[in-house]
Amino acid sequence: MRDLVIIGGGIAGAAAFKAAAEAGLSVCLLERAAAGSATTAVTSGLFHGGLRYLAHDATTSLEMCREIAALLRERPGLLSRxxxxxxxxxxxxxxxxxxxxxxxxxxxxxxxxxxxxxxxxxxxxxxxxxxxxxxxxxxxxxxFDEWRADVPGLVKALLDEGRARGGEVLEGRPVSSFAVRSGRVVAARVRTQGGGTAEFYGRAFLNAAGPWAEEVADLAGARSVRLCxxxxxxxxxxxxxxxxxxxxxxxxxxxxxxxxxxxxxxxxxxxxxxxxxxxxxxxxxxxxxxxxxxxxxxxxxxxxxxxxxxxxxxxxxxQLLAGSLLSRDYRVIDHDREGIENLVTVVGGKLTSHRPMAEEAVAAVLPKLDRAAPSQALRPARAASRSRLxxxxxxxxxxxxxxxxxxxxxxxxxxxxxxxxxxxxxx
Ligand SMILES: Cc1cc2nc3c(=O)[nH]c(=O)nc-3n(C[C@H](O)[C@H](O)[C@H](O)COP(=O)(O)OP(=O)(O)OC[C@H]3O[C@@H](n4cnc5c(N)ncnc54)[C@H](O)[C@@H]3O)c2cc1C
The missing domain is CATH 3.30.9.10 (D-Amino Acid Oxidase, subunit A, domain 2)
Structure with a gap:
């Protein structure tokens, strides 16, 4: 049995896979198609500071700019001006x-x-x-200038770094249901090509299915992921x-x-x-x-x-605001609140904010595993949802x-x- 099963191999799932493997977890990522082939493949491909959001959400812009500084330090080869x-x-x-x-x-x-x-x-x-x-x-x-990102290169680097620490990436594995017992998800069920079902057991599950996150949470009976x-x-x-x-x-x-x-x-x-x-x-x-x-x-x-x-x-x-005023911040949702102890969802965010999203999601999973804290500090959950107004x-x-x-x-x-x-x- 693995410590963590991640559903979804876009930028959010790939970054969480790497963060979990680095935190010492045995982790498996299930992606229904090819990793990085959905939303992550059709973005504008920029690491940007959210110029568009500056007039209504400067907090998110500042966080994205700080992430650019970190990415320039850590992965300069994947960015060009x-x-x-x-x-x-x-x-x-x-x-x-x-x-x-x-x-x-x-x-x-x-x-x-x-x-x-x-x-x-x-x-x-x-x-x-x-x-x-x-x-x-x-x-x-x-x-003015922004940073162009090699997005396929970034997804590949994150998956390779997770694999190098023992993580497993399985593509072409659509999760179609969960086995839930006494308020815990026990296994993710995947349809096999032959028409059967394969089960992937885990101590905890992370839903990183992007636009499908609401659908995947619903499969486990969790209703608090509501997307726009x-x-x-x-x-x-x-x-x-x-x-x-x-x-x-x-x-x-x-x-x-x-x-x-x-x-x-x-x-x-x-x-x-x-x-x-x-x-x-x-x-x-x-x-x-x-x-x-x-x-x-x-x-x-x-x-x-x-x-x-x-x-x-x-x-x-x-969220309360609508249209172009919607915040592009991310959310980490612990479904413990609605009676499913070991399922966490990470949703929203940007390519640029993949690292804090992933670290916060894995930090939310760790207490469910009853494990000592990893040597490398992960981002704790933000104390409260920051006030949009x-x-x-x-x-x-x-x-x-x-x-x-x-x-x-x-x-x-x-x-x-x-x-x-x-x-x-x-x-
Ligand atoms: C048009 C556009 C332009 C953008 N431009 C930028 C930009 O320039 N810079 C920036 O920082 N951000 C940008 N963004 C935002 C950002 O890129 C996205 O928010 C981000 O890529 C979403 O990644 P994700 O991993 O959450 O979703 P996805 O990339 O969609 O990944 C979700 C994965 O889950 C898989 N999945 C779904 N259901 C299941 C299942 N049942 N079983 C197994 N797997 C499943 C899917 O196949 C998919 O691969 C843009 C977004 C859009 C839409």
Missing amino acids: QVFLWPVYRGHRLGLGLVESLLEYYDRFARERSSPGHFRLTAEETLERMPALEGRGLLGSLA LRRGAHLIVPQEPPPCGLIFPDPSGRYIGLYPRASEFWVGPTDDPHQGCPDRLEATAEESQRLRRGLATVLPGYGTAAGRTVVGLRPIFR ASLAVSVARLAYHVLRHLIAGPDPGRGGEAFRKAFPRD
Whole structure:
């Protein structure tokens, strides 16, 4: 019998697998398809500080920036710097001053992100760096940087590190039910190809099934995982990427990104509610059109007819706020509270926050095993769920401060085109 059986081999399950093996547990991971092939395979692929969430959830942004610092120390080979331009056109909802105020706010976390901070370019300087950009109506742009992640490489590294300590990864193993006795999960049952069932016994079980976490918890009779799934579609254009990433609004006004990869680029993601089962997941014609039309407004010379659209589901836990105000924080749920002693669920979060998520989940499992604490300290559970309203109030107040400061003091003259060229010379 293993100490821990993990269900789900996305970034959350893979990171928990590694953390559990390093804590000295005998651990087995059951993944119904291939590890890292679901949500984790269709993200924007950035380790970022949550610029989008800064205005309403700065606490999560700060935590993500601290994680970037740790990842840069521990896995520098899996990260590469990605420069973004945020071109501002006449008629855009966010003008140059507002975008620069937001980036000045983001610069508060620049040290953690190992970033030189933002820069401000005139329209001419913008077109000099990216000649294919639409020039009509262009007022200028703001430049900043994030970290591009080798996501398949990261999943592989986490699984290899867990395996090296004796952990076992079994792919193609869909968990279809649990054997539950006297308030304890005894075994996870997996359908075999021959139509039979294999049982995997464990002292504790960790549900890391991402968008399927609610479904997997339900299999054990646990009802406290309630998700609010949000669709995120990307258009993948199989064409040499432009020299920088881009941020721009789609036809609905939502700001999306262009993310360069080796020999293609991704455009997106959308952010809409998802109804129904997480299994039936295909991009709609409307999602695809929205992304193509958005791209055509900034890069009119790029053919958008080619390319396919992929979609993933953000496994966000249900909360009071809705839509774009939803926090991208994670939750570790101990089902002991509802009478299932040895089942824990970890859900939500980001690629960027995989490490604290995993360590907190494994720290929640350890007391169930009646084991001595591991030599390496794991992150204890956060004392209480942090107040979302407090984070919202602080975030809004700080943004207002930066907007006012920008209005009164004006832009920093040391952050113009010349400083940009020095910080980010062309390859
Ligand atoms: C469009 C989009 C863009 C994003 N971009 C970024 C980004 O740039 N940076 C960032 O930090 N974060 C980003 N995120 C967020 C982040 O990547 C995801 O939240 C994260 O990848 C989710 O990982 P996961 O392991 O929870 O889920 P998944 O990757 O979906 O893993 C869950 C796994 O569980 C398995 N499973 C399900 N049911 C069962 C079962 N019954 N038995 C066995 N296995 C099962 C599935 O097959 C799957 O492999 C993005 C998310 C989306 C949707």
